[in-house]
Amino acid sequence: xxxxxxxxxxxxxxxxxxxxxxxxxxxxxxxxxxxxxxxxxxxxxxxxxxxxxxxxxxxxxxxxxxxxxxxxxxxxxxxxxxxxxxxxxxxxxxxxxxxxxxxxxxxxxxxxxxxxxxxxxxxxxxxxxxxxxxxxxxxxxxxxxxxxxxxxxxxxxxxxxxxxxxxxxxxxxxxxxxxxxxxxxxxxxxxxxxxxxxx
Amino acid sequence: xxxxxxxxxxxxxxxxxxxxxxxxxxxxxxxxxxxxxxxxxxxxxxxxxxxxxxxxxxxxxxxxxxxxxxxxxxxxxxxxxxxxxxxxxxxxxxxxxxxxxxxxxxxxxxxxxxxxxxxxxxxxxxxxxxxxxxxxxxxxxxxxxxxxxxxxxxxxxxxxxxxxxxxxxxxxxxxxxxxxxxxxxxxxxxxxxxxxxxx
Numbered sequence: 001x002x003x004x005x006x007x008x009x010x011x012x013x014x015x016x017x018x019x020x021x022x023x024x025x026x027x028x029x030x031x032x033x034x035x036x037x038x039x040x041x042x043x044x045x046x047x048x049x050x051x052x053x054x055x056x057x058x059x060x061x062x063x064x065x066x067x068x069x070x071x072x073x074x075x076x077x078x079x080x081x082x083x084x085x086x087x088x089x090x091x092x093x094x095x096x097x098x099x100x101x102x103x104x105x106x107x108x109x110x111x112x113x114x115x116x117x118x119x120x121x122x123x124x125x126x127x128x129x130x131x132x133x134x135x136x137x138x139x140x141x142x143x144x145x146x147x148x149x150x151x152x153x154x155x156x157x158x159x160x161x162x163x164x165x166x167x168x169x170x171x172x173x174x175x176x177x178x179x180x181x182x183x184x185x186x187x188x189x190x191x192x193x194x195x196x197x198x199x
Numbered sequence: 200x201x202x203x204x205x206x207x208x209x210x211x212x213x214x215x216x217x218x219x220x221x222x223x224x225x226x227x228x229x230x231x232x233x234x235x236x237x238x239x240x241x242x243x244x245x246x247x248x249x250x251x252x253x254x255x256x257x258x259x260x261x262x263x264x265x266x267x268x269x270x271x272x273x274x275x276x277x278x279x280x281x282x283x284x285x286x287x288x289x290x291x292x293x294x295x296x297x298x299x300x301x302x303x304x305x306x307x308x309x310x311x312x313x314x315x316x317x318x319x320x321x322x323x324x325x326x327x328x329x330x331x332x333x334x335x336x337x338x339x340x341x342x343x344x345x346x347x348x349x350x351x352x353x354x355x356x357x358x359x360x361x362x363x364x365x366x367x368x369x370x371x372x373x374x375x376x377x378x379x380x381x382x383x384x385x386x387x388x389x390x391x392x393x394x395x396x397x398x
Contacts, residue, residue, distance in 0.1 A: 005247030048204030089228040
């Protein structure tokens, strides 16, 4: 009974991650109510996304038309010999927001359990070539910044194995009780990591 | 640190109902990864929404270019003398899905607490004119299909008051324990309604 354009929109919107058919339906009627002005603004912002390119080094999207690097990889003040490998763009953003990391990144993309996909291997090969060319042999440090989950740990092992000849040091992010966390509610694994890593 | 097009998209997307900045950010990177093809499909489906018009009688959006009525209000088999007044388009869809209601609808739009906004009064006046013109005086029945919440009840009173001279009968949806619900977990209000309305 729904008009075709509404059904089509619901189909497409609910195929996006974490939008269900109910939310998509509400969204459709909301947008219809808002009218053409709002809709064309959203269309413009979508077109903007389509024009971004991935950075040739870290694969974070950027809009620089005249160069292949994003503003992090193109920044001469960053230490390119310390490389943080992250799964997602949002992980990179979170790390950048700490303002504590002055190296460069590599985004690998959504990880499957312990198996690197071919395009993820390509990105790692890209990094190896970069390390070889820039530093002759080994980078100072590779930080594998994956989530401390079973999957994250398996994938970290796979990546560490790939890069073992390309870095003087391969590290992972520190583990322990998060700021504001309560010992009473920390799981055993976290608490035993926190004991191990006490300082 | 985010490229402008990403920031703009996040701003707009997170201004939509029930999309937060985090979901909008994930969505942005997802769409960038999917690339121009997916993005232009979404843009097309958005454009489709922009071309819908509200039905002159019930205000449900439709795509009929040659007439002002939706397929429900334009259906000669529906009994236009029984009018269900709903808050949202999605309420209309839920009622239609029962296949039990053969009257017509009026969508009022998001209700504030017990106060009808001017454009909601316009829609009610539109209905009054329709009733006057089609039936001379009174419609057979007006069903006020608002949520059985405190707000819904207040609004139902306001609407019933507006329409008291325009319908032989003004009703609301039945109240009681929902199918599959458990008496043990029903709240007191629901249970006392179910007792009152036992049959």
